[in-house]
Amino acid sequence: MNIEIKKADDDDRIGLRAILRTSFDTLSSLDTLELDCYINGQQSPCQWFVARSSQGHVIGCINASTRSNEGYINSLSVIEGHRGHGIGSMLVQEACEFLKTNDCNSVFLYVRPTNEGAQVFYEKLGFINCGLTKSHTLEDVVMLRKMI
Numbered sequence: 429m430n431i432e433i434k435k436a437d438d439d440d441r442i443g444l445r446a447i448l449r450t451s452f453d454t455l456s457s458l459d460t461l462e463l464d465c466y467i468n469g470q471q472s473p474c475q476w477f478v479a480r481s482s483q484g485h486v487i488g489c490i491n492a493s494t495r496s497n498e499g500y501i502n503s504l505s506v507i508e509g510h511r512g513h514g515i516g517s518m519l520v521q522e523a524c525e526f527l528k529t530n531d532c533n534s535v536f537l538y539v540r541p542t543n544e545g546a547q548v549f550y551e552k553l554g555f556i557n558c559g560l561t562k563s564h565t566l567e568d569v570v571m572l573r574k575m576i
């Protein structure tokens with residue numbers, strides 16, 4: 429499988445919207461304008477990365493952002509049918525490289541407690557489970573952290 433991991437550009441926007449709508453129930457009902465606000469409105473500096481298939485389809489995405497010297501990743505998804513081939517790992521690695529070059533020495537992320545598969549995935553990549561905390565919407569979330 430020939431997969432390209434790259435910074436998202438305007439050509440990826442339609443594919444990025446589609447994968448976000450499909451993967452995250454909180455984004456599924458947003459119209460194009462609202463979804464573009466979500467995509468554009470991430471903390472700065474931030475960067476979206478996508479995985480593209482050899483046919484040029486967006487099959488995965490991740491967002492990396494920084495706050496002081498802390499890095500954050502969110503909105504990681506690989507579409508069903510392409511999972512289990514290392515694409516999620518490559519996206520996380522690319523996001524961590526971006527954070528390192530933006531002076532971050534640690535990266536944080538939040539996962540719903542029910543998303544046990546994602547927690548196993550991140551722990552395999554060296555993230556440490558720091559336990560439950562509250563999201564900005566006061567939802568229970570599991571925080572994971574890794575030094576980079």
Ligand SMILES: CC(C)(COP(=O)(O)OP(=O)(O)OC[C@H]1O[C@@H](n2cnc3c(N)ncnc32)[C@H](O)[C@@H]1OP(=O)(O)O)[C@@H](O)C(=O)NCCC(=O)NCCS
Binds near residue numbers: 506507516549
């Ligand atoms: C989580 C996700 C991104 C993983 O992507 P992926 O491309 O399948 O992951 P990889 O192929 O790189 O997997 C790396 C390792 O994690 C393991 N893994 C991946 N998903 C897993 C799951 N759901 N349960 C258990 N292990 C999992 C793989 O088996 C692999 O293990 P190995 O190195 O021993 O072979 C993908 O399942 C997904 O998009 N899920 C839905 C969205 C989501 O939950 N995102 C995270 C929100 S915070």
